[in-house]
Amino acid sequence: MPSQTFDNLSHEKQIRIQKALLDEFSHYSLAEAQVARIVKEAKIARGAFYKYFADLTDAYQYEFKMVMREIHRxxxxxxxxxxxxxxxxxxxxxxxxxxxxxxxxxxxxxxxxxxxxxxxxxxxxxxxxxxxxxxxxxxxxxxxxxxxxxxxxxxxxxxxxxxxxxx
Structure with a gap:
């Protein structure tokens, strides 16, 4: 799950990152996903990605939780x-x-x-x-x-x- 650093981001920046994650994981499986595409779309530094998430699996699990929350709303x-x-x-x-x-x-x-x-x-x-x-x-x-x-x-x-x- 995301770090405290991610939780402290502005709502707008969190939404931008969530959209980038959703876009990446909607088009590529976890095995095919790339941090490079995510950070480019989210307009964040690669190092920032790793401050927010441990790795791609962690980011996927976070986005999965967000998607399930939306579906079950x-x-x-x-x-x-x-x-x-x-x-x-x-x-x-x-x-x-x-x-x-x-x-x-x-x-x-x-x-x-x-x-x-x-x-x-x-x-x-x-x-x-x-x-x-x-x-x-x-x-x-x-x-x-x-x-x-x-x-x-x-x-x-x-x-x-x-x-x-x-x-």
Whole structure:
């Protein structure tokens, strides 16, 4: 995770670095990513990058956390249980909204190449059995749609059927 030095940066500079990280990790896997491209886009010195992050993996983990926070923002509204239709709407909105393009590309690369580089989060480990099961179904559906977009109706229908069975 980023250093205290990063936390002390102006909000504008943090956003600029986050955008550069999102852009890099939306177009290149962690193995293909380059600090040189990130620092050029963020308009920071290479040495500054290493003051903010231990290495590229650390920067990736930070950006992954930011992306997951953004994706899960609609779930923070206090609702503990969403209907199958509400879940399908959220997934469709995420997949289809053009404003999510970079985030969608980031998540697609995560599923294609970076998934096994990260350990499960503490939040994932603390899910109860049924919530864990629903989470797995939802994330697998998102993965399937991102990797096979032409099959989106099938994947959403299958998810709905399974969520209704679990309700």
């Amino acid at each position: 609609p779930l923070k509204g206090g609702q503990t249980k969403l209907s199958p239709n509400a879940i399908l709407t959220m997934i469709s909105d995420f997949i289809n909204e053009s404003e999510n393009a970079h985030v969608r590309e980031f998540v697609t690369l995560y599923y294609q190449k970076n998934r096994y580089l990260l350990s499960p989060s503490q939040a994932e480990l603390e899910l109860s059995g049924s919530k864990w099961g629903v989470s797995i179904l939802i994330h697998q559906t998102i993965r399937d749609i991102l990797l096979q977009p032409q099959q989106q109706p099938f994947f959403l229908r299958r998810l709905k059927e399974n969520l209704e069975k679990l309700s």
